[in-house]
Amino acid sequence: MTTHDSDAPAEPAGRRHEPDLRHMTRINLRPIASPMPLGFYTVAIASVIVGCFQLGVFEDGARQAVGLTILPAFILQLLVSFFAFGARDVLAATLMACFAGLWLATSLNLVTDVPGSMRVLGVLNAVFALFAVLMASVASRKRALWLVLCAAVPRFAVAALFNLTEAAWVGTLSGVLGLLLAAVALYTAFALMLEDMRGEEVLPIGRSGPAHQAVEGDLSVQLRNLERQAGVRRTL
Structure with a gap:
């Protein structure tokens, strides 16, 4: 017999539960010289x-x-x-x-x-x-x-x-x-x-905003909005 946890919150109909994937996230680098x-x-x-x-x-x-x-x-x-x-x-x-x-x-x-x-x-x-x-x-x-x-x-x-x-x-x-x-x-x-x-x-070439941060910012700046980037989000 299958038992169910009565304390678990019910999921909305038609919605599939996805686990927290942050601990399984990996960043793969393919470095290329600037063209x-x-x-x-x-x-x-x-x-x-x-x-x-x-x-x-x-x-x-x-x-x-x-x-x-x-x-x-x-x-x-x-x-x-x-x-x-x-x-x-x-x-x-x-x-x-x-x-x-x-x-x-x-x-x-x-x-x-x-x-x-x-x-x-x-x-x-x-x-x-x-x-x-x-x-x-x-x-x-x-x-x-x-x-x-x-x-x-x-x-x-x-x-x-x-x-x-x-x-x-x-x-x-x-x-x-x-x-x-x-x-x-x-x-x-x-x-x-x-x-x-x-x-x-x-x-000087006058970078500003994200272009400046891409060169001068630290790793935390580089990873901002990573989940919205191509290859991470579901569609382009």
């Missing part, structure tokens, strides 16, 4: 090539050469996005993946030079500028990303205008803004590399 310096260096190098092309630094007929030169940026930034997703940094992963798609589309259009490619690139750059605005609005506490996004917004907005109008002065402005974006991305990448090598912030 962001590579991502920002790639943005910088590709932006320099395209910026110099728009400024007329290269000889006539360099369109296809520029397209082939920036094609590796697609592969590198896609790789950065993959590792950023693995590090559970959705902002960085999304930004790098979209940059990868942008470089691939730009490269293919420059190489093939099909009819209407400039106007198509104009629309693409305009949409990317809008995407960068939306990303910047939620990335203010991750200053490294935010700085790059703030430089990317005017650069791709003006690039879109140049692709749609083909006005020479707009192309020159787009090239200058491309070099400015490259400078910001280079500084950010170098600052992150120095920080990783020395274990402390050397060049």
Whole structure:
């Protein structure tokens, strides 16, 4: 005969009792190096090539050469996005993946030079500028990303205008803004590399909020809201 404890509280119908799992919780680490310096260096190098092309630094007929030169940026930034997703940094992963798609589309259009490619690139750059605005609005506490996004917004907005109008002065402005974006991305990448090598912030990048705590906070700070993180909660 099965006996029941009359003092045990009754459970609501349809609700299954789950034991306290805190004593069985384990934290497994899969450390990876930060992929962001590579991502920002790639943005910088590709932006320099395209910026110099728009400024007329290269000889006539360099369109296809520029397209082939920036094609590796697609592969590198896609790789950065993959590792950023693995590090559970959705902002960085999304930004790098979209940059990868942008470089691939730009490269293919420059190489093939099909009819209407400039106007198509104009629309693409305009949409990317809008995407960068939306990303910047939620990335203010991750200053490294935010700085790059703030430089990317005017650069791709003006690039879109140049692709749609083909006005020479707009192309020159787009090239200058491309070099400015490259400078910001280079500084950010170098600052992150120095920080990783020395274990402390050397060049300021203005972290605040959770991004600052992730670097400067102790273990108790890192474990806040752990139960709400992906891989712990039931659904994304």
